Amino acid sequence: MYYTTAAGEVKAVDGLNFDVEQGEVLGIVGESGCGKSSLATTLLKLLPNNGIIKEGRIIMDGEDLVPMGDADVRRKVRWTKIALVPQGAMNSLNPVFRVGDQIAEAITAHTNVSRSDARARTEELLKLVGVDPSRGRHYPHEFSGGMKQRAMIAMSLALSPKVLIADEPTTALDVIVQAGIIRLLLGLRNDFGTAIILISHDLALVAQMSDKTAIMYAGKFVEYGTSKEVYGSALHPYTIGLLGAFADIRKPKEPLVAVPGSPPDLIQPPPGCRFSPRCPYAEEVCRTKEPPFLEAAKDHYVACHFWREIKAKRGGRA
Numbered sequence: 001m002y003y004t005t006a007a008g009e010v011k012a013v014d015g016l017n018f019d020v021e022q023g024e025v026l027g028i029v030g031e032s033g034c035g036k037s038s039l040a041t042t043l044l045k046l047l048p049n050n051g052i053i054k055e056g057r058i059i060m061d062g063e064d065l066v067p068m069g070d071a072d073v074r075r076k077v078r079w080t081k082i083a084l085v086p087q088g089a090m091n092s093l094n095p096v097f098r099v100g101d102q103i104a105e106a107i108t109a110h111t112n113v114s115r116s117d118a119r120a121r122t123e124e125l126l127k128l129v130g131v132d133p134s135r136g137r138h139y140p141h142e143f144s145g146g147m148k149q150r151a152m153i154a155m156s157l158a159l160s161p162k163v164l165i166a167d168e169p170t171t172a173l174d175v176i177v178q179a180g181i182i183r184l185l186l187g188l189r190n191d192f193g194t195a196i197i198l199i200s201h202d203l204a205l206v207a208q209m210s211d212k213t214a215i216m217y218a219g220k221f222v223e224y225g226t227s228k229e230v231y232g233s234a235l236h237p238y239t240i241g242l243l244g245a246f247a248d249i250r251k252p253k254e255p256l257v258a259v260p261g262s263p264p265d266l267i268q269p270p271p272g273c274r275f276s277p278r279c280p281y282a283e284e285v286c287r288t289k290e291p292p293f294l295e296a297a298k299d300h301y302v303a304c305h306f307w308r309e310i311k312a313k314r315g316g317r318a
Contacts, residue, residue: 001042004050008267012038014219017293020163020212023193025186027210027227029203029242033263035219036199037087040165043197044082045073060163079110083156087167087199090148093140099151100126100136106158125154129184146177153184157194164188167199182209203246207231212299215239218264218274221293225300235296235307237279240314273305281306 003010012035020026028036041047043058045065058065060081065073086092094102103125104118113121123133129150140148149169156164166185170178186209188194200206206213206227213230215223215238223236234240241259261278264270270277276286285305293303296311304310 001038001047001051001053003038003048004052005267010266011219011269012266013042016221018214018221018224020195020197022162022195023189024212025189025196025198025210027198027200027206027213028216029200029206029213030216031201031263034216035266036201036216037167039216040084040086040167040197040199043165044078044084045070046078046084075110079106079156079159079161081161082163082165083159083161084165085149085152085156085167085169087171089152089167089169090145090172092152093143093148095140098137098139099143103136103151103155103158106155110159121158122154125157126151128157129154130180144177145173146180149173149177149181150184153181157188160192161194163195163197165197165199168201169198170200170202170205178205185209203242215242218269219266220274220303221301222275222304223300223302224293225297229297229300233297233300233311235300235302235310236275236304237281237310238275240310241278273303281310 001013003012016039018026028039030036042053053066056066060077065077093099100119100122103122104115107113107118107121108115122136126133126136131147131150131154135143135147143151169185170181173181182205185196189196198206198209210227212225213227214221215230215236217238223230223234223239230239231243234243238259241257244257245259247256259278264274264277270287272288273279273282273286273291276282279286289305291303291305293301294307296302296307
């Protein structure tokens, strides 16, 4: 998915290939600006006017969403099959309407149920996410940050979607509230088989929640596989760099190592590997030829010209 601008096309989501099964959690990790949120809006075709899906397919229940018109996507897909908890969700509620009315509106807008049935469903949803149903009569300013987040999750579950996209669901919440949101999301997966795409820059959160992890850099996946493989046997220099900048209480005290440099301009990304200007392993081939996305181990993919050498050097472990 590209954004058209006066300066040129911003290659925000470029050549990604992944799948999410029922009851599975896929974590997508990367720096700010790498395209994570753009990927979320692309999957729902919630694109701004300058957003364009150049090519590719988005398959849901055997149907490609890309050629579908906006009206069909709104009616057949959004909320009913795929729902989004947007980044900054707790600021997404309309401040002049009661929380319960906003959740009920999402139900009546997509179904033919009566308002009384919608209110009953709203109460069920609030209870499901751990909010007293009577609080539905209150306004957003009467909710805490964690309660707003739970209310937005309740709204996203209004029509029992098969896939829930959670974009930075714990940002700006204290650790106690974060733990409650994590338990809630995992409970939805375990109790209802909801597939979850978890978008975050928090490595610990993704490691805790996800069955599979994708590491995203400059609009592309550079490493993808089971969370056990990606975290335990990282092969891409960017993944290794992220893990090196993250404290691990199980290991001896060591200085953290930052990834040098900054992400590239996605209007004119560097030729070859987009990470090459920041990569300690980069050679001339990295600056001229884009690395293929190869299966380095079972269900573990990496895009790096030197993953074999990195694997040998690290003894097959991160």
